[in-house]
Amino acid sequence: MQAICFGLVLLLAGSALAHSRSGESSHAGLPVPEISHGEMAVISDYRSRIMDLASTAADTNEPFRRVLNYAEIQYSYCLWGRMPGSVTDEQSPFNECAHAYLAATKAVLLAMRDMPQEAMAAGEIASAVDVDMVRRGLSLVTCRFSGEGFNTADVVRPRWSEIPLHPASMASLTGFAAILAAGFFVLRRLLRIQSWE
Template sequence: MRVPRMNALLRSAICVIALSAVAPSAMAHSRTSAANHTGIPVPEISHGEMAVMADYRDRIIALASTATDTDEPFRRVLNYAQIQYSYCFWGRMPGSVTDEESPFNECAHAYLAATKAVLMSLREMPREAEAASAIVSEADADMIRRGLSLITCRFSGEAFNTADIIRPRWSEIPLHTASMASLTGFFAVIFGVFLAGRRWLKVQSSE
């Protein structure tokens, strides 16, 4: 009964390793030279808004995932928000939202800007408007209480596009202590799980 669970762990490890394999091509990524504007525009989000929007992301995505009265632009922005979230290591990197020097800060701007755009669209949907408006009110109150509305950073005012995937700035990771330490520990755990899985499967096959 434990074999499927172990196989699932191995598949997850392989997926993460495969994601890291695209890092070299991402190092050359440049927003100013390679931006693609053929998709759906995603309005910018301020640094202050990000900190609050990150706290409400799960509620917003959960509400959006159950919405039925949707159109293609809404679904594409929602999909973009989820893709960007995975590229940004699911918001797990320390300082990705609050530290503008983090190699993951720009991609955090992207997924949170898309999340905000999804929330604004939900407010216009008959069935979701009430729940979305409640989130907006709570988020606004949080921003005022925490004094975040006027805080900006180098990526504030940067608009995005669903056709332009923003990847972490991999070349800057060795220079960012928190990111380097977190990734080193993360991949050490993944590698440990992979080795343990291989040993476990070898034992099972020999029985």
């Protein structure tokens, strides 16, 4: 009986670890509220406008700058949003890290609505996001990461081990590797030709 109980405990612990966030660490940073799957699709369309406005914000404070920095760090960890399906496909190994950078981007936008000089521009972007959400019917679209909050002390990395199981990510990374290899081959050949001259 004890062996069965021990086995059940191990099974539950393994299940919990399998579903835990990649890169789970200290939560000493600032909380970043979750973002729904539907919001992600729209916020990603407005990301550059939000980040451009945030980069010129005059009346900032430390929490704002930390969340802004987190948004930028997460964006780079998520390969600058370039992986196919990272925002739209919840099976993508890059979907959770996309949730993180877009949740931070949304938090930055909402914070700017309370800043005297940025409030009007941020309000216009927020209104455009709201209209797009309704127009595209994305308000209630959720996924497995939709209820997940984030923290500026916790960098969310892509799930690298899942890339071979996700055809779009695998094809994209394979294509990138092929381009790098071809570039290296051409560069090496050019250097060899120059050394002969």
